[in-house]
Amino acid sequence: MRVGLDVGGTKTDAVAVDADGEIAGRLRIPTGWGPDAVAQTVLDAVRALGSEAGVDLSTVQSVGVGIPGQIEPGTGRVVHAVNLGVDELDLAAAVAPRLGVPVQVENDVKAAALGAHALHTRGGAPAPGSMAYLNLGTGIAAGIVSDGVLWRGARGTAGEVGHISVDPNGPLCRCGQRGCIEAFAGGGAIAERWAKRSALPVRDVFDAADAGDPSARQLRGGLARGVAAAIRVLVLTVDVDIVVLGGGVTALGDRLMTDVAAELAASAEASPFMRSLHLADRVELLPPGSPAAALGAALVGAEGDATHDAEEALVHG
Numbered sequence: 001m002r003v004g005l006d007v008g009g010t011k012t013d014a015v016a017v018d019a020d021g022e023i024a025g026r027l028r029i030p031t032g033w034g035p036d037a038v039a040q041t042v043l044d045a046v047r048a049l050g051s052e053a054g055v056d057l058s059t060v061q062s063v064g065v066g067i068p069g070q071i072e073p074g075t076g077r078v079v080h081a082v083n084l085g086v087d088e089l090d091l092a093a094a095v096a097p098r099l100g101v102p103v104q105v106e107n108d109v110k111a112a113a114l115g116a117h118a119l120h121t122r123g124g125a126p127a128p129g130s131m132a133y134l135n136l137g138t139g140i141a142a143g144i145v146s147d148g149v150l151w152r153g154a155r156g157t158a159g160e161v162g163h164i165s166v167d168p169n170g171p172l173c174r175c176g177q178r179g180c181i182e183a184f185a186g187g188g189a190i191a192e193r194w195a196k197r198s199a200l201p202v203r204d205v206f207d208a209a210d211a212g213d214p215s216a217r218q219l220r221g222g223l224a225r226g227v228a229a230a231i232r233v234l235v236l237t238v239d240v241d242i243v244v245l246g247g248g249v250t251a252l253g254d255r256l257m258t259d260v261a262a263e264l265a266a267s268a269e270a271s272p273f274m275r276s277l278h279l280a281d282r283v284e285l286l287p288p289g290s291p292a293a294a295l296g297a298a299l300v301g302a303e304g305d306a307t308h309d310a311e312e313a314l315v316h317g
Contacts (some may be wrong), residue, residue, distance in 0.1 A: 001059040004115075004298025005045050006108060006291075007038065007067040009083040009138075014045040015294040015301075016055040021122070025053030026291060034085040038067075039094040046099060058260060063103045064301025066111030066293050068074055073156050076105040106150075106300045108300075109135045109159070113143025114150050115296030116244045116286055126283055128241040132159065132234040133292070137247035138188040140181050140230060144238055150300075159234075162186065163215070165270055166229045171222075181233075185226025187249050200277065216270055223249075228263035235277055246286035257285060 001024065008014040008031055015024040027048055032041045042065060050057040060106035069081030076092020094101040113133035121127045130146045144151045151158050162182035163175045170179025183189050184225030191201035194216070198204045202223070231243050250256060262279050262285065268275040286292060 001055065001061065002298040002302045003046055003055075003060050003063045003214040004294040004296065004301060005042060005065045006064070006297055007041065007065060007084070008108070009068070012041050012045050013052075013291060013294040015291050015298060016049050016053065016060070017295065017298045021118070023097075023291060023295065024231050025049050025055040026294070027053050035087075035089040035094075038081075038084050038086055038089065039091060042091065042095045043098060044158035045059055060099075060101055060299075062101055062301035063095075064111070064297035064299065065103065065105045066108040066297035066300070067091065067105060068108050069131075071105055071107050071156065073152070076103060078105060078174060086108070092311075102301070104301045104303065106297065107143075107156070108208045108297075109133065109141045110143040110150055110152065111161075111296035111300055112246060112293035113296065115292035115294070116246065116290075117145040117148065118295060118299060119286075119290065119292055120242075120244065130238065130240040132238065132240040132243045134161075134230055134234065134243055134245050135247040136185065136187070136227065136228075136245060136249035139186045140226070142230070142234060144234075144240065145214055161230045161233050164229075166226070181226045183226075183232050185230070185249075187247075190223060193219060200247055203252065206252060223261045224256075224259035227260045228267070230263065231260070231279060231283060232267070232274075235279060235282065240282075242282050242284055244284050244286055246290065250285055251288060253285070253288075255277065257283075264300055273299060 002017045004015050011028050012031045013028050029045055030196050048276045049055040062087050067078055068083055069078045077090045078288045079088050088297045090101045091105050099228045117131050133143045135141050142159035163180050165179045167179030170255050171183045172178055173180035173183035187202050194201050194205055205219045209220040234243055264279045
């Protein structure tokens, strides 16, 4: 049994995956704030799988954690997870001794990319040679999987498309540039520019745009252009077979996809080259409530466990 955790800003999604790759248990618990509370959340989530989801914890061989922020390559150290109140935390070192199994840590979007790839294959569709998972949440980022292997890049930043500037005269991004994809399509940036108190600001923008509000229509159009730009970047730079959209903004479903498809169609109409790429046919939406991030984290943990087993074999001759 492998455990995977998707540690989010408010909730942590936990799954236990059996030897056949099937999810044997799943639950969600609130995420704590700050380094100590985040580590405790990981411990509580694993234990809750035993007490509430009926998972036999004695069979658990590894734990993988997907978490926002940067992960120092080759370590379980998280830095700059600002939405969790974490500036720096060696998460693996904090929880592995108490869990008694190997713990691997990965960026949450990259973990979700692995999970989305596994779910796509399991759904009966042919396994794509390459896939990009584009997360549309508070921010914008992607994870890239090629032949079932996560591609992290030389310094772990592969897929950070949110901070590619597509309009030097566009809105100011939190990174300091202007016109970044995230400044147009990130849920946080849209909420800030909408400047109206709401539990679901992006949905409110869409509703107001439907009612004819000019500022809402501008924000909605920028969102579609930003997402379409990210799709084009991923296809033109990596030439992935498919781009899977996930994250909180995708709860808009067909309303979002219709706008994005129109943007892709407009670029195809203007360019025979872009038309030849069939971009609209290479985009899919992750089903709502999908366990992709937690499942991907479990796969990351399993990779670490395999490495641990190999090291043990070498040590013991």
